[in-house]
Structures are given as C-alpha cells and as structure tokens.
Amino acid sequence: MEIKSPQFKSRASAALENEQLQSALTHVRSNFIDKRAKAARELPEFEALRDAARDIKNHTLEHLDAYLEIFEAKVTEGGGHVHWAQTATDARGIVLDICRRRNVKTVTKGKSMIAEEIGLNEFLEANEITPVETDLGEYIIQLRREPPSHIIAPAVHLTMEQVRDGFREAHTHLPDSRPMDEPENLLREARGVLREKFLGADMGITGANFLVAETGTSIIVTNEGNGDLTQLLPRVHVVIASIEKVLPTLEDMSQIVRVLARSATGQEMSVYTTLSTGPKRPGDPDGPEEFHVILLDNGRSSMLGSEFRDVLRCIRCGACMNHCPVYHAVGGHAYGWVYPGPVGAVLTPSLIGVDQAGHLPNASTFCGRCEAVCPVRIPLPKMMRHWREREFERQLSPAGQRRNLKLWAWFARRPFIYRLATGVASRALAMWGGRRRRIGWLPMADGWTAHRDLPAPQGGTFIARYHRQRRRRRS
Amino acid sequence: MTADRETREQVQVGLFVTCLVDLFRPTVGFASVKLLEDAGCQVHVPKAQTCCGQPAWNSGDRKSTKGIAERVIAAFEPFDYVVAPSGSCAGMLSHHYRELFDRDEQWRERANRFADKVHELTSFLTDVLGVEAVAAKVRGTATYHDSCAGLRELGVREQPRKLLAGVKGLKLKEMKDAHVCCGFGGTFAVKYSDISNAIVTEKADNIDNAKARMLLAGDLGCLMNMAGKLKRDGSAVEVRHVAEVLAGMVDQPPIGGE
Structure with a gap:
C-alpha cells in the first residue's frame, strides 16, 4: 500500500474540510462508544477479563517462538502447510506460488488487515488474478479503489449515498429502478452479487483474529458469514496472519474473545466465530482441499525486544480509534497507511519507519482515552512518547521546534x-x-x-x- | 476539632503552582493558598520552581526533562506534600517522574519518594485532608470540564464536583461529554492547530449547550484553550479555574474576559 503518512498534516486539513466525511464520522462517535460502554457495564468481570487478556498476550509474547513452532507442528500434523514470511514481499510471493500451482484465477477474500499491509489486492491484480472482497465494508471500498479507514469498519468514512452511487456504477446488470434507499436494499444487492463470486472462486484468503497453538487452528470473528463462505467453498484456503496472533490454547482464545467484540462493537460476541483446522478430511461434508497458513513477521520480531513490545498485544478491536478525538476529527485516511488511530500511531512507525510516520505519534493530545478502553491495556500514549523520543534523538523533529524547546528548557533550569x-x-x-x-x-x-x-x-x-x-x- | 486543627497545622505543603498559573493567572495560585490554609496546612511556595518539564517530556527531550525535574524534586523535598492546581502537572510529577528516573540509580529513590507526596489540589483537599465543604459563596450556574490527565491518570472526577456542591449559591449543570478532551494537548494545540480547533469547537458547543454561566476546570491549559475558543466565537460563558470558585475569589475578570 502506498505510504502517505508524511502528508498527515495536509491530509488532516483536507479531511476537516470534507463535509461528507465529517457527516460519516459522527457515526463513529455515536455508534461505537455507547455500545462499548454498555457492554462493559453489563459484564461484572469485564475489567478482570481485560487483565486476563493482557496477561495471556504477555505470556505468549514471552514465549512466541515456542508457540509458533507448536502451531506449525499442529497445522502440519493436520495436513496443512505453514509458510514463514519475513517481509511483505515474501508473503506476496508465497501467495502467488500457491495461485500458480493450483491455477487460481479468482480469489475471494475475508477481511484482513495483513492483506492491506502487504498490498495483496494490487499485487494479485498485477498478476492477473482477480481478488474479490467479501466483507461488505471491504467490498464497498474495493469498488471505490480506496483503502480501509478503520480496522474493523473499513467503510466508516462513507455516507450511505456514496455507497449507493458506488453500487449503481458497478452493478450495471441490475435494473436502474431497483430500490436503493434503505441499507437493507444495499446489503441484499451486495449479497446477491457476492453469492456468484463465492461459488466461482478458486481460492479463499482470510486473515486470522487468533491462531491457536495447541490445535493448529486459525480463527476469524465476523458478523456477516462471508468469512465462512470464503474459506469453505474454494479448493484452497490461505490464511495470512502476523506472528503475534498466536495464542497457546483454545481456553486462552475463548477468554480473549469475550473482550474482543465487547470492545469493538459492544456485542457480547460476534455473530460468527469460525475455527478452521486443516483441510477437508475424508468423510468431512465440506472444506478446502488445501489449507495454508502464511505467518508474517514484517518487522514484528524486532519489536519484541524494544519498548514497543506491548503494542504486539493488540487484538485489533478498534476501540482506541473509536474513542480518539483526533480520529473523530480527521478519520482514518489522514493517517496515510494501513493502521489509523492510536494503535496506528504506535504501530505504523514500527513497520514503515518513524522517518515516514513521524507525524502520527505527535498528533495526539495524550488524552489517554485509548489506553482507558484498550481491552489488553496497551499503554498507547506512553509508546507514542517513546516514538517522540526516538525522533528527538535522531533529530527528525523540526529544527525550529527543537531549538525553541532547548531555549525554553535552558531558562526552566535557571x-x-x-x-x-x-x-x-x-x-x-x-x-x-x-x-x-x-x-x-x-x-x-x-x-x-x-x-x-x-x-x-x-x-x-x-x-x-x-x-x-x-x-x-x-x- | 481544635486538636485536629493543630495537627493539621503541622502539615507542610509545597505549592507547585504550575508555569501557566505563574505566568497567566496568579489568582489561581492565591486561591490554592487560601484553600490549603483554610484546611489547616502551612503553605510554602519555593522560588526555585519553574515548570514540571512536561513540554520537554512530551516532545521526547528526556535530557532536558531530567534537568528540570531534578531541580523540582530538590526544591520540594522539605515538605510533607506537594500540591498542584493541575491534574496534568500533578500527573507529570507523580506518575511520569517515576518513569523518567526508572533507570537512574542515583535519582530513582528520590524521584519515587517525591512522587509519592504529589497530589492534585481538589483530590488533596478531599482524599487526603478529608475536607467535606469549603466556605465559599458564589451565585450562579457552572459546568465542569474533566481535564484528561487529572481524570484518567489521577482519577479526579468526583472530588471537584463534591467540593463545588458545597459552594453556597452555586448550581452545577453537567455538559455533554464533559470527560472528552478539549483539544489542548500542550504543544499539540499549536503544532496541529487545525485538528485542535476541530476538537475545541465541539467542546465549545457542548459548553454553550449546557446553558451555565460559568465553565470550570482544574487545568489552566485546557481553560485557556476553551476560553480562547469561546471568546473568539463571542460566547458569554465566564471561564474560571475551579480553585477560584472554591476559594470564593471571583472578583477578578474571568479567563480571557473583560
């Protein structure tokens, strides 16, 4: 994905002037915040579960190499294949190899931020393979050729009118007179179009919310059921996941699932929690012939020993951006890369370099609301400050600012x-x-x-x- | 009661007045002194204080921060408590100084001992001194904004409201999203002024919609940001630091007001 983070400031200013975007962003405030608060209030052990989730993730990161190896062994035992990708290029190469070997022309995709991180869609298209996003939000933005603006609600920056226009333009085989004024109409239309794609796909690619080491299982949580169709119907199922997604046991996973949806959408659980363990076995009624898991590092292993390690606990619920006043003001695209909001402000400099993403950890008031709602208690403001320290040390912050600061500090010490x-x-x-x-x-x-x-x-x-x-x- | 008062007179409090109060609004300093003295403390204002170092800390300049912090710690070591009329500065002194010196063999102990003594003003009055009510009389309605660091780092929420409830003639009206950031964020307000403006615009709307005569908060930075926006837009809301009202010192013009 093209990096536009260095232009954060001008992108933010443009976003503030964009009335359509501003109108769409009001939903983030009203929808997510109240629902999360209600879900947290209604579960007496919610705070204790957050502690447990943090501890489970910490333990796993402590022994990440061991759990990844156990996961690999279990997947292999079940007839699946594990591929290790150090970089985005490696991961793309592995996908392409599988596509070529199995003569894949069309790929259906479940929602995957890792696919965004490695720029998979553009790459597949360049290699004459057609990717079809099957998550409704992802499908909407794929039609518009836009990246997601939110990690769980990719099209949250759009109004219903924009979605309708996109559908009119893309679905020319449907009658002009069809009703399109209710969200339900649009949903039904997307469903109809996607049903054909599901049946015709040669390969399904999904991300993973979790990988479970003890069973070799990959897990996705979705609300639309598109993930299930993506991974069950085609001949080949490929999971792309970053290495920190692994958890030791199903028990650990089931604890973390309890904070995930509550933090994200305020649901007790997502509608679908889908576990897939290996390819179709003799006697199974359905399932893919081949099952692959690509484990992507892309800079994460070097974060393990750094002050940014805690951000690897992230379970991608989006609560930090849902509660961030800066995100509310400018939306996700201003951040200029895959991960917006507070978690993006910490993760993006780690993954693409602080010289490119320097604005992101600076564009925060340190109001601390992100940390206050993070289900795995990532100290996001503290880590943004660590990035500011790195920038200051490397003299990446503007010279004028540094000079003024030094001058002021000189006085403050006297x-x-x-x-x-x-x-x-x-x-x-x-x-x-x-x-x-x-x-x-x-x-x-x-x-x-x-x-x-x-x-x-x-x-x-x-x-x-x-x-x-x-x-x-x-x- | 007399014995209680006498023991309290033993309490030696160093007032960390904050650089913004020192430079922009001395009334908040005098109000803080009055509140602490009324509660039986002996108040000291060390001349060696300048700033807590937060602008350097949040700009990633650890070295300058340390240089400033060492002087603050030394200046306030003689006192039983260190009190600041600001959640943001109190949070810096009580939380971030620990992190600042956590790998410093020479200063770690001293910094932690110092940090243990630091309190935000309204929290010190209620949580530490057990003050139930203040003696002030201020007529009118007020809405209270929860500044972020005080709220989320120090848990200051009920304390100022409890004390304000005891001010004779004053009625508190809650605004929508009182706990949401005002968009100040220190240098953020200048470096990302467009975004800061968007956030404070929404805050100003919520303040106006509360239909209170006064806006109160515990941090001068946030107050100056909100007052600056309200005044630019011609709002009649009077903006004051919570300490001014609690001390009944409202004879001075409000922040940014005539």
Whole structure:
C-alpha cells in the first residue's frame, strides 16, 4: 500500500474540510462508544477479563517462538502447510506460488488487515488474478479503489449515498429502478452479487483474529458469514496472519474473545466465530482441499525486544480509534497507511519507519482515552512518547521546534533568570491584551491564534506577587 | 476539632503552582493558598520552581526533562506534600517522574519518594485532608470540564464536583461529554492547530449547550484553550479555574474576559 503518512498534516486539513466525511464520522462517535460502554457495564468481570487478556498476550509474547513452532507442528500434523514470511514481499510471493500451482484465477477474500499491509489486492491484480472482497465494508471500498479507514469498519468514512452511487456504477446488470434507499436494499444487492463470486472462486484468503497453538487452528470473528463462505467453498484456503496472533490454547482464545467484540462493537460476541483446522478430511461434508497458513513477521520480531513490545498485544478491536478525538476529527485516511488511530500511531512507525510516520505519534493530545478502553491495556500514549523520543534523538523533529524547546528548557533550569523573563513576559502580554484581556494574534503562536484568542496574563507572575505580599505582611 | 486543627497545622505543603498559573493567572495560585490554609496546612511556595518539564517530556527531550525535574524534586523535598492546581502537572510529577528516573540509580529513590507526596489540589483537599465543604459563596450556574490527565491518570472526577456542591449559591449543570478532551494537548494545540480547533469547537458547543454561566476546570491549559475558543466565537460563558470558585475569589475578570 502506498505510504502517505508524511502528508498527515495536509491530509488532516483536507479531511476537516470534507463535509461528507465529517457527516460519516459522527457515526463513529455515536455508534461505537455507547455500545462499548454498555457492554462493559453489563459484564461484572469485564475489567478482570481485560487483565486476563493482557496477561495471556504477555505470556505468549514471552514465549512466541515456542508457540509458533507448536502451531506449525499442529497445522502440519493436520495436513496443512505453514509458510514463514519475513517481509511483505515474501508473503506476496508465497501467495502467488500457491495461485500458480493450483491455477487460481479468482480469489475471494475475508477481511484482513495483513492483506492491506502487504498490498495483496494490487499485487494479485498485477498478476492477473482477480481478488474479490467479501466483507461488505471491504467490498464497498474495493469498488471505490480506496483503502480501509478503520480496522474493523473499513467503510466508516462513507455516507450511505456514496455507497449507493458506488453500487449503481458497478452493478450495471441490475435494473436502474431497483430500490436503493434503505441499507437493507444495499446489503441484499451486495449479497446477491457476492453469492456468484463465492461459488466461482478458486481460492479463499482470510486473515486470522487468533491462531491457536495447541490445535493448529486459525480463527476469524465476523458478523456477516462471508468469512465462512470464503474459506469453505474454494479448493484452497490461505490464511495470512502476523506472528503475534498466536495464542497457546483454545481456553486462552475463548477468554480473549469475550473482550474482543465487547470492545469493538459492544456485542457480547460476534455473530460468527469460525475455527478452521486443516483441510477437508475424508468423510468431512465440506472444506478446502488445501489449507495454508502464511505467518508474517514484517518487522514484528524486532519489536519484541524494544519498548514497543506491548503494542504486539493488540487484538485489533478498534476501540482506541473509536474513542480518539483526533480520529473523530480527521478519520482514518489522514493517517496515510494501513493502521489509523492510536494503535496506528504506535504501530505504523514500527513497520514503515518513524522517518515516514513521524507525524502520527505527535498528533495526539495524550488524552489517554485509548489506553482507558484498550481491552489488553496497551499503554498507547506512553509508546507514542517513546516514538517522540526516538525522533528527538535522531533529530527528525523540526529544527525550529527543537531549538525553541532547548531555549525554553535552558531558562526552566535557571529559576532566577526564568523569574526575570516570565516577569517581563507576563507584563508585556498583559499590556498587549489591553482592556479586552485577550490577544487575537501573536507572532510565533499563530497556530494558536489562528483559531482562538489567547487569554492575556493578569500581569506579574504569581511567585513574584506572592512573595512581595508576604514581605509586606511581615514588615 | 481544635486538636485536629493543630495537627493539621503541622502539615507542610509545597505549592507547585504550575508555569501557566505563574505566568497567566496568579489568582489561581492565591486561591490554592487560601484553600490549603483554610484546611489547616502551612503553605510554602519555593522560588526555585519553574515548570514540571512536561513540554520537554512530551516532545521526547528526556535530557532536558531530567534537568528540570531534578531541580523540582530538590526544591520540594522539605515538605510533607506537594500540591498542584493541575491534574496534568500533578500527573507529570507523580506518575511520569517515576518513569523518567526508572533507570537512574542515583535519582530513582528520590524521584519515587517525591512522587509519592504529589497530589492534585481538589483530590488533596478531599482524599487526603478529608475536607467535606469549603466556605465559599458564589451565585450562579457552572459546568465542569474533566481535564484528561487529572481524570484518567489521577482519577479526579468526583472530588471537584463534591467540593463545588458545597459552594453556597452555586448550581452545577453537567455538559455533554464533559470527560472528552478539549483539544489542548500542550504543544499539540499549536503544532496541529487545525485538528485542535476541530476538537475545541465541539467542546465549545457542548459548553454553550449546557446553558451555565460559568465553565470550570482544574487545568489552566485546557481553560485557556476553551476560553480562547469561546471568546473568539463571542460566547458569554465566564471561564474560571475551579480553585477560584472554591476559594470564593471571583472578583477578578474571568479567563480571557473583560
């Protein structure tokens, strides 16, 4: 996927001006937040489950190599194949090899952020293989040739009108007069179109919410049932998953599932939780002839020993972006790569480099709401700050900013001189504010005064005035 | 009661006034002193204090932060408690200083001992000193904004509301999404001013819709951001730090107001 994160600022400004987007984004606020809060409130052990989920993920990351090897052995035992992909290029190559060997022309796809991360659709198309997204949101944006703007609600940036226009343009075989004014009409239409694709596909590709080591099982949670059809009907099923998706046992998985949907959509559970373990066995009524799991590293193993390790606990519920005021304001596309919102602000610099994604960890007020709702308690603001430290050390932050900071810090370390400077500043700014007691424009602070006034100081610093008063009282 | 009051007089509190209050709004400092003294504390205002170092910390400049933090710790070591009229600065001193020095053999112990003593003002009054009510009288309605660090790092939510409920003549009206960020975020407000503006615009709408005469909060940074937006848009809402109202010191013009 093309990296546009360096243009975060201009993309964010454009997003703020985009009325259609702003109207679509109001749904994020109303839909997800209340539902999650209700789900959390109604489950007395929710907070304890969050702790358990965090601990399970921590334990797994501690022994990741061992659990991955167990997973591989189990998949192989069941007649499946495990492929190790160090990079996105490796992963794409493995998919293509399987496609070529089995003469695959059409691929149906379940929702997969890893497929986005490795740019799979474009790659398949370039190799004359047709990918068909089968998740409704993914299908909508595939028609528009857009990347997802949210990790669980890929088309959340669109209004219903935009979806309708997209369908009209793509489904020219359907009568113009068909009813399209209710979401149900659109859903039925997509279903009808996709049904044919499911039946004709040579290969199904899904992501994985979890991989279970003890059984060699890959698990997806969905609400539409498209995942099941994607992985059951074609001859070949390929799972692409990043290495941190593995969990030791089914018991661990079933604990984490209890916080996943509640955190994501406020559901107790997603409609479908689908476990697939190996290819069709003799006597099975259905299932693929071949079962492959591609395990993608793409930089994650190097995060294990770093201060960014905790972000590998992420179970991709989207709660952090659903609760983020910055995400609410600009939406997911502004972030310029696969993962938006707070988790993207930590993960993206790890995966594509902080020199490219430097804006992302900076564009946060550190309000902490993401950490407060994260089901696996990832300290997201702390890790964004770690990225800011890396940027500062590598002098990637703007030179002017660093110079101002150093100058201010020089004063802040010298209380006597600082007192003199702040005394002068408070009086000068108070005078500037005049009788209105606020400043409408200030050089060096035009970022502030472009949108709001700067309340003027009362005049004279507290410390000077306080000690003057005490001296007077004593004498 | 007298004995209680006498023991309390033994409580030595260092007031960490915060750089914004020091520079922009001394009234908040005087209000804090009054509230602490009324509660029986002996208040000290060390002249060696400048800033908690948060701008450097949040900009990734660990070295400058340490240089500032070491001076803060040294300046406040003599006191039983360190109190700040800001959840954000109190969070910096009580939470982030621990992280800042966690790999520093020489300073770790000192930083942790210091951090243990730090409290946000309203939380110190209620949770530590057990103050049930303040003596102030302020007529009118007010809505309260929960600043992020105070709320989510320090759990400050009920404390200011409880104290405000005891102010004679004052009625509290909750706004929608009081716990949602105002878009200040320190340097964020300047570096990403478009996004900050979008967030504070929504906040200002919620404040106006609460139909209260006053907007109160516990952090001057957030207050200046919200007041700046409200005033730019011509809102009549009076913006004040919660300490001013609790101390009954509302004779000064409100933040950004005439």
